[in-house]
Amino acid sequence: MRELLLVRYGEIFLKGLNRPFFMRALVKNVRESVKDMGADVWLHDGRIFVAGFEDLEACMARVTKVFGVHSVCPAIEMEKEDFEAVAKQAVSMMAGLRGTFKVSARRSDKRYPMDSPAINEELGGRILDACPDLRVDIHHPDHALNVEIRDMCYLYVRVVPAVGGMPVGTNGKAALLLSGGIDSPVAGWMIAKRGVKICAVHFHSYPYTSDRAKEKVLELARLLSESCCGIRVYIVPFTHIQMEIHTKCPDDYGTLIMRRYMMRIAERCAKLEKAQALITGESIGQVASQTMEALGVTDSVVSMPVFRPVIGFDKAEIMETARRIGTLETSELPYEDCCTVFTPRHPATHPRLDRAVEGESPLDMDALIEEAMQGIEIVEV
Amino acid sequence: MEIYLDNSATTKPCEAAIVAAEDAMRVHWHNPSALYKPAMEAEKLLNQARETCLRAVQATGNRLVFTGSGTEADNLAILGHLKGIRKPGRVLISQVEHPAVAACAQEIERMGHRVESIAVDSRGVIDLGKLEAQMDGNVRMLCVMQVNNETGAVMPLREIAALRDRICPDAALHVDGVQGFLRVPLRFNGSGIQSYAFSGHKIHALKGVAGLIVRRDVRLSPIQFGGGQEDGWRSGTENMPGILALGAAVEAFPADGAARMSEMKQRLWDGLRAAIPSAELNGPEPGSPESAPHILNVSLQPVRSQTMLFALEGEGVYVSAGSACASHKQKVSAALTAMGCSTRRADCALRFSLCPDITPEMIDQTVETVKRQYGLLSAYVRR
Numbered sequence: 139m140r141e142l143l144l145v146r147y148g149e150i151f152l153k154g155l156n157r158p159f160f161m162r163a164l165v166k167n168v169r170e171s172v173k174d175m176g177a178d179v180w181l182h183d184g185r186i187f188v189a190g191f192e193d194l195e196a197c198m199a200r201v202t203k204v205f206g207v208h209s210v211c212p213a214i215e216m217e218k219e220d221f222e223a224v225a226k227q228a229v230s231m232m233a234g235l236r237g238t239f240k241v242s243a244r245r246s247d248k249r250y251p252m253d254s255p256a257i258n259e260e261l262g263g264r265i266l267d268a269c270p271d272l273r274v275d276i277h278h279p280d281h282a283l284n285v286e287i288r289d290m291c292y293l294y295v296r297v298v299p300a301v302g303g304m305p306v307g308t309n310g311k312a313a314l315l316l317s318g319g320i321d322s323p324v325a326g327w328m329i330a331k332r333g334v335k336i337c338a339v340h341f342h343s344y345p346y347t348s349d350r351a352k353e354k355v356l357e358l359a360r361l362l363s364e365s366c367c368g369i370r371v372y373i374v375p376f377t378h379i380q381m382e383i384h385t386k387c388p389d390d391y392g393t394l395i396m397r398r399y400m401m402r403i404a405e406r407c408a409k410l411e412k413a414q415a416l417i418t419g420e421s422i423g424q425v426a427s428q429t430m431e432a433l434g435v436t437d438s439v440v441s442m443p444v445f446r447p448v449i450g451f452d453k454a455e456i457m458e459t460a461r462r463i464g465t466l467e468t469s470e471l472p473y474e475d476c477c478t479v480f481t482p483r484h485p486a487t488h489p490r491l492d493r494a495v496e497g498e499s500p501l502d503m504d505a506l507i508e509e510a511m512q513g514i515e516i517v518e519v
Numbered sequence: 520m521e522i523y524l525d526n527s528a529t530t531k532p533c534e535a536a537i538v539a540a541e542d543a544m545r546v547h548w549h550n551p552s553a554l555y556k557p558a559m560e561a562e563k564l565l566n567q568a569r570e571t572c573l574r575a576v577q578a579t580g581n582r583l584v585f586t587g588s589g590t591e592a593d594n595l596a597i598l599g600h601l602k603g604i605r606k607p608g609r610v611l612i613s614q615v616e617h618p619a620v621a622a623c624a625q626e627i628e629r630m631g632h633r634v635e636s637i638a639v640d641s642r643g644v645i646d647l648g649k650l651e652a653q654m655d656g657n658v659r660m661l662c663v664m665q666v667n668n669e670t671g672a673v674m675p676l677r678e679i680a681a682l683r684d685r686i687c688p689d690a691a692l693h694v695d696g697v698q699g700f701l702r703v704p705l706r707f708n709g710s711g712i713q714s715y716a717f718s719g720h721k722i723h724a725l726k727g728v729a730g731l732i733v734r735r736d737v738r739l740s741p742i743q744f745g746g747g748q749e750d751g752w753r754s755g756t757e758n759m760p761g762i763l764a765l766g767a768a769v770e771a772f773p774a775d776g777a778a779r780m781s782e783m784k785q786r787l788w789d790g791l792r793a794a795i796p797s798a799e800l801n802g803p804e805p806g807s808p809e810s811a812p813h814i815l816n817v818s819l820q821p822v823r824s825q826t827m828l829f830a831l832e833g834e835g836v837y838v839s840a841g842s843a844c845a846s847h848k849q850k851v852s853a854a855l856t857a858m859g860c861s862t863r864r865a866d867c868a869l870r871f872s873l874c875p876d877i878t879p880e881m882i883d884q885t886v887e888t889v890k891r892q893y894g895l896l897s898a899y900v901r902r
Binding site: 344345346347348349380381384385480 | 825826828829830832833892896898899
């Protein structure tokens, strides 16, 4: 007899002939998530199992964060031949519970001497006898004891909901512009949840932004990486470009031109990573550079699709998601990020593409971008 | 060369402190409250360290309670005093106190007293005229720091004690001496101060040890309970490595330390002023009696302090923006605001804090570095 985790998956279930591809990716990601806990992960009979951990709750916390996992059940695995032992275990798992219950048996081993209704009846009876605080309700029970008879017998009561989504790595790769604010980690998380592997691009403006600001971004990436199976972070030195923009470009277009440079560099990084899209945390109208016209002007410098999953969210909704996924507290640390350092007092809110192009014409774009690319620091988290 | 000019945040432990702490761990590790001989030896050393600290501020004959931090010492002095006072009254706290004192306000009000602040002038020094007008017989306690941690302003403690004696002789005067201890002379006996807090890690001893000196005829209520150590004033087994290191650091602090720092501070201010004529001094004029020898606060508009701090860090010069204790919070300094500094000026304030080991070469190099970075950065600021 041993304790293990039964991992249930969600959307993959809908897949057809390519389901094994998704399953392999999910097993790999679950395995990766608990690797340092010494746990074993295997696929058997259409189920993913995790065993060999020391701290069940800690292990479960990791597995419930893996995209593609629908729920996790801490289960007892035991020999099925000794029905008395199974019954004893069933009673001990229900002891102390109050309210209503049912037993829900499934028998995939059809040679097992008892069929499912018989198991339900027998175990239900014994539990009723042993637990005076429990009554039977087979339609809406407070507690359901699940019994699965496979090559072994599995019993579980708790079903812990997990994050859902698709296994990371099954839907391509994209580069996330990660600022250190509240929105971009949420955006990255939402796209990764659809099975997209992400890498991150961060713009660092030393000495206008500090090493602490950089550490904060790496911490955000680390928090995301728990669900995203590791993230490669490109840290791009951005001070020179910002200074050039500040001195040579019209003030009201400064932020927009800066955003255009960020997009260009992010696309270069994405290509190095063989990624097919960019992700940003922009939301319509949140700030001047995120009006519809401004988004059009920034988009026009890249050819890749740009995903903006929080585009229709308001700030409160984004913050709520950030809280739920655990990035809010870190995002709210007060270190200045590169976007706010040179913010003009009166940025253009209805910019025109021709003006932006003209405004940035005094800059030696190729040389500036090349210089930034040469100075990139790569950190794996 | 690395130049550390953030000694008001913390100091590097001196050799004597390290040796004493190691000795306390290797040899005198016994519990000083135990009855056998090695324990008695430890107790003897503990009391020697106590005497050394008392002597340093001419407080011999009074009580010294060792605590775990300056904050704890301040809390014990304030809350421990007010706990024993039944009749609600007024508690006056200077506008520029460190959070270790200022943050007690809520707790004090919960005890039924009213907390009011004492105004400072444009140099950050307590305005005695305003204080006098504010005082009456209902004042139960005054809390004033010896030296302000952000501006280096030295507070007129003697005059404040005299006002207290005249207007509200029963009111206690607590002095947070964390930034002043050893660097600004103090004669505790006869000063009219009831309690005086200081901290080890600001004078080249270790973190995690501090002290509260309390006038011999005063009894405070403890705020921490347990085994009754420190005569029941502060329960908890004594931090021997910390305390012995503190005693050693006090003895090792150079007699001419304050004079040396004062000279270096003047050199720094002269250098900065010459290099950047628009530099603004936040605090009393260096060299004046109200100016502590080791803290210089300067605004270099339009370069924001954070930006300059990181630029200097890149060249191995460590300073702080306002007060390091509060700079995680990205709030405009309360002390500078109280002095009437504009938000913009406060946002560009840098604090240089010295120790006796700072040499003229270090000061000159710092000035040179600030000058160069200012030239680079002042051209690129938010318009």
